[in-house]
Structures are given as C-alpha cells and as structure tokens.
Amino acid sequence: MRGSCASTGRSVAGCALALAIACGGSGSGIGGDGQDYSANFAGQWNGTAVLAGNGQSSTTPGVAIHITSTGKNALAIGDICVDLSGPPATPTGATTFTIGARSCPPAPVTGCSSVTLAVARGSGVLAGSTLSFGMDGTVSGCSQTIPFSLTFSGTRTVGSGTPPPGSGPPPPAALVVSLRQTQFGTPGVGAALDASGTTGSGSAPLTFAWTLVSAPAGSVAAIADAAAPIAHLTPDLAGDYVAHLQVSQGTLSAGASVTLSVFAPIAPIAFRPVAAQYSRALDRLVAISTVPDRIHVFDPVSQQDTAIALPLAPRCLSVSSDGLFAAVGHDAWVSYVDLSAAKVIATWAVTADAGDVVIGDPISIADPTTLAERTTRFAYVFPSRDQWVAIHDVDLGNGAEKTSGGLVYAGMRAKLLPGSKQMFAIDTGLSPQQLYRFDIGADGITGSGNGSPYWGSYGMGLAIWISRDGQQILSAAGNRFRPSDMTYAGKLGVTAPISSADWSGEAGRWVVQPSGGFYASDPSVDTSFWTVDSQFLAAPEETKYPRFVRAPEGYLLHGRHVFYDRTGTRRVALLEIDDAANLLDNYAVLVF
Numbered sequence: 001m002r003g004s005c006a007s008t009g010r011s012v013a014g015c016a017l018a019l020a021i022a023c024g025g026s027g028s029g030i031g032g033d034g035q036d037y038s039a040n041f042a043g044q045w046n047g048t049a050v051l052a053g054n055g056q057s058s059t060t061p062g063v064a065i066h067i068t069s070t071g072k073n074a075l076a077i078g079d080i081c082v083d084l085s086g087p088p089a090t091p092t093g094a095t096t097f098t099i100g101a102r103s104c105p106p107a108p109v110t111g112c113s114s115v116t117l118a119v120a121r122g123s124g125v126l127a128g129s130t131l132s133f134g135m136d137g138t139v140s141g142c143s144q145t146i147p148f149s150l151t152f153s154g155t156r157t158v159g160s161g162t163p164p165p166g167s168g169p170p171p172p173a174a175l176v177v178s179l180r181q182t183q184f185g186t187p188g189v190g191a192a193l194d195a196s197g198t199t200g201s202g203s204a205p206l207t208f209a210w211t212l213v214s215a216p217a218g219s220v221a222a223i224a225d226a227a228a229p230i231a232h233l234t235p236d237l238a239g240d241y242v243a244h245l246q247v248s249q250g251t252l253s254a255g256a257s258v259t260l261s262v263f264a265p266i267a268p269i270a271f272r273p274v275a276a277q278y279s280r281a282l283d284r285l286v287a288i289s290t291v292p293d294r295i296h297v298f299d300p301v302s303q304q305d306t307a308i309a310l311p312l313a314p315r316c317l318s319v320s321s322d323g324l325f326a327a328v329g330h331d332a333w334v335s336y337v338d339l340s341a342a343k344v345i346a347t348w349a350v351t352a353d354a355g356d357v358v359i360g361d362p363i364s365i366a367d368p369t370t371l372a373e374r375t376t377r378f379a380y381v382f383p384s385r386d387q388w389v390a391i392h393d394v395d396l397g398n399g400a401e402k403t404s405g406g407l408v409y410a411g412m413r414a415k416l417l418p419g420s421k422q423m424f425a426i427d428t429g430l431s432p433q434q435l436y437r438f439d440i441g442a443d444g445i446t447g448s449g450n451g452s453p454y455w456g457s458y459g460m461g462l463a464i465w466i467s468r469d470g471q472q473i474l475s476a477a478g479n480r481f482r483p484s485d486m487t488y489a490g491k492l493g494v495t496a497p498i499s500s501a502d503w504s505g506e507a508g509r510w511v512v513q514p515s516g517g518f519y520a521s522d523p524s525v526d527t528s529f530w531t532v533d534s535q536f537l538a539a540p541e542e543t544k545y546p547r548f549v550r551a552p553e554g555y556l557l558h559g560r561h562v563f564y565d566r567t568g569t570r571r572v573a574l575l576e577i578d579d580a581a582n583l584l585d586n587y588a589v590l591v592f
Contacts, residue, residue, distance in 0.1 A: 036072045037073060037094050038071070038073055038075055038176075039069060039174045040126060041091060041097060041124070041126060042069045043067060045066075045067065045152075045157070046064050046156075047061075047063060047065075047152060047153045049065075049151065050150070050151045050152075051148065052148065053149070063152065064079065065078065065152060066256065068179075069176040069178075075091065078257070080135075082105055082106075083104075083182075084242075085259070087100055087119040087135065088100045088102065089124070095126040096126075097123065097124045097125075098122070101118070101120055102118070103116065103117075104116060104117040105240065116141065117138075117148070120137040122150075130153060130155055131152075131155070132151070132152065133151070134151040136150070143540065174199075175201075175253070178198045178199070179193075179194075179245055179256040183259075183260055183261070183551070184547060184549045184551060184554030185260055185261075185262045185549060186235075186551070187262060188234065189551065190233070192232055192552075193223075193233060193245075193258055195208065195229050195231075195256070200252065201249075202250060204249050207227070208245060209227065209246045210231040211223070211226070213257065215240075216237045216239030216241070217239075218237060221235050221237075231245075238262050238263055239262055240260070240261050242257055242260075243258050244256075244257045245257070263548075265549065266546070266548050267303060267588065268548075268577065268585040268588050269303070269305065271287070272585075272586070273287035273288065273296075274287075274290060275287065276288075276574050277317055277319040278319070279319055280323050281323030281566075282339060283566040285298040287574070288314035289314070293310040293311070294307045295308045295314065295317070295328060295335075296308075300572045300590075306342050310330075310335055310344065311335070312335075315331065315353070315355065316328070316355065318356075318358050319339070320359045321361055321416060323339070324340050325338060325359060325377065327359035329357035329381055330347075331353045332349060332351065332352070334357060334379050334394050336348070336377075346396070348394055348396070348399035349399065349401070350381050350392050350394050352381050352383040352384075352385075352392050353384050354382070355383055355411055356381075356384075356412065356414055358414045358415065358416050359379050361419075362376070363375070363442070365442050378393050380423065380438075380444075381394060382408070382414060387410055388408070390403035391404055393443075395443075402444060404446070405448060406449060408425070411428045412425045412426065412427055413425060413428055417483055418469075421440040421441070422483070425449065434451050434460075435451070435452040435464070435473070436449035436450060437450045437486060451486075458479040461476025462497075463498075465503070467503035471483065472489065472534075474492075474503075475498075476499070478491050478492035478495070490536070492510075492532060493532060494514055494540055498513065498514060499514070499526070500513040500559070501513070504534075504564040506564075506568030507531070509532060511571050512530050512562070513526065513529050513559040514526060514529075527544065527556050527557060527559070528542050529545075529573060530542050531543075543592055545575060548581060550581065553581075555577055556580075558576045559573055560574050560575060565591070570592065572591055573591075574588075574589055575587065575589070
C-alpha cells in the first residue's frame, strides 16, 4: 500500500505485518443485471487506511490504492501484498462490490523469517466521489496466526469509469491495465509478461514502460521489449522477479506489477508409490507400487530407479534395520526381498491379508528336525481384515508360519525397536487407541502384547515412528513415548497430524511431514515439512516445498513421506504433484 511507506515501496504486507503479528515490535503505519460496472471502480484512489490486529491499530493518511479491471464485472485491488498485488473483487452493482480471498506472497519482517497475509473477504461501496472498502483475514508467522482488519476510504485521482447515478459530473476517461499478478517460470526459459489486454479511451496511443523492480540476489536478468505491451524476461536464478508496468495515454497514467516466481524444473518419477521407507545403508528410497507390481530402489540424487518385479500387488512394506532387506505384504502372501542384489528371494504363503508387516533382525534358531542352528529372519504380518486376530509369524528362511502375540485388533500398525527384540504397535480401529509392546523370542513373538500405562489419555493417530537410537516413539498425533516403559515424554509443537517422520542423531532433530491442517483453515499444510529438536521437540523450522512449473502456472507439491539420508543431514521428500496439474506421473522425489 503506497503512502507513508512509499519511500520503501512496502505494502500492507511489508509495512504493517509487524503490527498485526506483533513478533518484531509494535510497528506503525499501513506496514445482476448483466451490465459491466468494473469501470466505476477502476483507477487510483488516494485516502486514509486503518489496519487493526492483535489489539493494536494504525491509521495512515495519503495512501494510494490501484484498482484495475480484469474482465467483465471483475476487479483486482492492488497495493495490499508485499508485491503490490491484492485480492480480486466483483462488482455487485453500480456502487457496490465484494472482495474475494487472496493469499499474499511471504513477506520478511523483523523477528520472523517470513509472514504471510491472507485476505478472507471484504466489501466496498462508492458513495458520490468517495470509495470505501473493508477486508479482513489473517497474518501467519512466528508460529502464530493473528486476525486483522483493513479499512480504506479515499477519492479517485487517476482513471475512472462511468459514474453511478447522482454522483456528479462524469469523471475522466478510464485507463485500465490488464496484467496477471503472479506467474511462474523456470531458470533459462523466457517468460512473456503480457499486458496486451490493457484498455484506454480516446485517440491517443497507449505507451508502455516496463521496469524490473526486484530480482534474486546475483541475478543479471533484464527485461526485453520494455516499451511493448508484451515484455519478455529470461530468469537466470530461482526466486521472485517483480516487474512493474506503467501505461500512459495522453494525460492518463496507470500502473500494475507482476511477480514471476521461478523454480528449478522438477522431473516426475515413473511410478505411484503405495508405501515408502528409506535404506540408509544403500542411501536409497524404497517404495512399492502397483500396475505394474514392483518394489523400487530409488536413488534420490541421480533419480535412477531400480525396479524389482513382485508376483502380486503389494499392500505394505518393511525395510530391515540394516537397510539391506525388505518384506512386502500381499493378500495371503509375503515376499522376502534382497535390496542390494535387487531380487525377490522368496514369496511365502500366509493365512492373512497383510495390512502391515515388520521384518525382524537376523535370529539364530534350532531346526526342529536336525536341531542344527541356522540364522533366519521373521516377517510379522498384521492382518487387515476381521476384528480380533492373531499376528502371523513367517520364517523367511523356509516359509514356516505360526500365529502368536495373543489377539490384536485388525488394522494394527507396528515398528521394530532397532537393536532389540521388541516391537511396538498401535490400534488404528479402536477408540481409545492403545500403544503395545511385543517381545520377540527364539522363533517369533512370545506371549501377548503389553499395553502402555494409559488408556485414551494421549492420541496415537494412524502410525508410529521409532528413533534409530531406540529412545523415542513418536505417534502420528504428535505425542512422544519412552520405549522403556511407554510413558509420555512430550508433544510436538507442530500442531497437525503427522503422515511421516524420521529421526537423525547427526542432526539431533526429527523431520516430520504434517497433513490435514496446520491451522483449521489451512488446506495446504502438507506443502512444507518441519524439523524439531530431538530432545525437547522444540525449535521448529519449516521448509517450504517448491512448485512444479508448467509455465505460466505453478502447481503445489504435497509432502507424503520425509526421511533423512545416509549422512543424517539431508532430507529426502517423496511428493505428490497437485491434481490441478493433470499429470499421469504425479509424484516426485527431492533432496533438501
């Protein structure tokens, strides 16, 4: 918003977010009937704005707001966001309009890495020569969300349309700039900045003057065709490029800005994962897919995939603690896979439809016939069907099957405690949920599971993850427990359900993938991942995912799984590309 912040070029998002979010100081200033009524509201309006939020308010005189027509009964209100863009608006008559939702680009504010202003709704009215509007929404940053309200009242100084009845003499002719507010690109690929839909009146020609307002640090990109209605920009680095256009016709002048958000190209992978885990020994993502039925050993750096054919559709996956083998659960079968040799060792029958599977560590047992000792692994299969069922222990060396562990409820999810003979599991189909420990003996699970000391006191969610040092169990609900006695040990500060998590001793942090909604009104919570301190589950740090670009559009990436790589310092993310992109291959793997 232009006014007291004109010297810094800052808008509401740049000039007053500190006031609304209160994280870096108090701040100050504004930091039908089928007829087309757009021209009534288009132009530059100068007046006074009042921003209120977090129990504070600020009044700023001399503020300029640009409103442009983007089509029949379609408006864009500018100068609200940090890039001088704003929300859309729709005329509902000759003197009234409604304001729609708009999420601004993140803006830097002292005390936060960035904050985001999101307009939810608003309305406006033209009374004589005075335009007034109000809007409200939220400002998010510094791990909090604060509601704000913004009101503006002013008179037109540049550009106007047909006056409403009784508003006095006709205003000057309109000059309306047609320019997209945000578009997307990739480095090295030219982008067209198109303002050819700009309209004026009278016989004087339209003149165009483009300037590059900002670009990523180190960029040497420049605007070509700066005097044409369609300018061109070839970005050389990832980041945001803000171009401003000033259009003149005789004595009239109007401006608008466009942000070109540039992201590195992303190559989709050639399979749709059903489940995924990570082998640190091989430094590979391990995933299962159907149609065709495969297990994939995928290099996230080179993007090379080693696909191993499976005899049946996979249902679930478990990678061994040493990262060299995997068990894949099917309907009535379980496959034993050598990941380093990229082959299926054997597929054994099991009298259950596998809902989850856990592959154990090597174990020495005596052959019941010869009494000779041999080393084998077991797969522990948790049925997906029926109600109260038994865990199926399958000897992966010879396929021998037995049931053990007492009765559990179908749909249980389990994980092996590294370096031990214990396994932990949770109910997913009962309420309240319970955490159980199962002890592993010489030939499978011994006895029934031992429940935690709580009964419904702490949420579990749909999965658990165990730290590699065997000291922490983290649930999808964000609650942490001690494996030694299953007592409560704190909660994540990321207040959203977790769909994936991994732990790194080298980094001293958990990495978690939120899902569902970080805030109740935020449908895009899975477009970033978080890391938190391992000891206190504190000091959250967010990493936003880039966008998949098919110019001029940029599509969201939704996190499905996150892992630490072999070094324990880099994060590997398995992502789903938003359905709006209409891709057949709509998953990708990125390293951060």
